[in-house]
Amino acid sequence: MARIMALDFGTKRTGIAVSDELKMIASGLTTVNTPELLDFLEKYFKEENVELVLVGEPKQKDDTASAVEVYILQFLKIFIKKFPEMPVKRIDERFTSKMAFQSMIDSGLKKKKRRDKALIDEISATIILQSYLYE
Template sequence: MGRILAIDFGRKRCGVAATDTLQLVPGGLGTIPTHQLLDWLADYLSREPVDLLVMGYPRQMQGQESESMKYIRPFVTRLQQAQPQLKIVYQDERFTSVLAQRTIREAGIGKMRRQQDKGLVDEVSAVIILQSYLEQRDGLRPIQLP
């Protein structure tokens, strides 16, 4: 079985996450400058088996696509041309940045590091996108505590 990758696409940098080979546990792989992402993916795909790529799908509160899709669609087209064997799906990414920032604060990461490492939010967002995909795929619902 191959890994599942997830990308939180940004105009400057992209957060990237991947599962283990059993496709159970997501983990962050870091942030990649957007202009280097195709090359980074080609290198990663040459070293690791990947079954699926999950792209964050930015939407507005009312459900319409975000303006960011005008950058994501051309990237996905180039990626499909470069890696035609790679299956690509989209996963709603509403609130992932807010959840990522909260997760980072709750993990005890100091304000100074959060300000210096802007890519950390992108990486954690990619992990959240991947976790959301896995939960949806497996029919899992997170437990809501009172």
């Protein structure tokens, strides 16, 4: 059985989450510096069976594309060339960073840990994956 992976792409860091093999549970995997992302994915795909990659689609409140969308599209062109057999699906990621921050508060994380932007990116990727798994 294969996993589903979600990416919360950012120009500096990308949060990554994966499902279990039964595709029931979404878990944060890590946060990777974006320039190292393709190398990380190549290694991960060799070690784990991934059947689908979800990539967050950031939109403004008025439904227009966010400024980072240009960079995501550039990344996706390279990704598709490097991993032509890997299906990619875009998922609306509006408010995932706010939801991630709120979940950190709700879980009782101290203020210092809530400032960890890498953790917010990883939780955001998990929320993207959860929204797909539970739709």
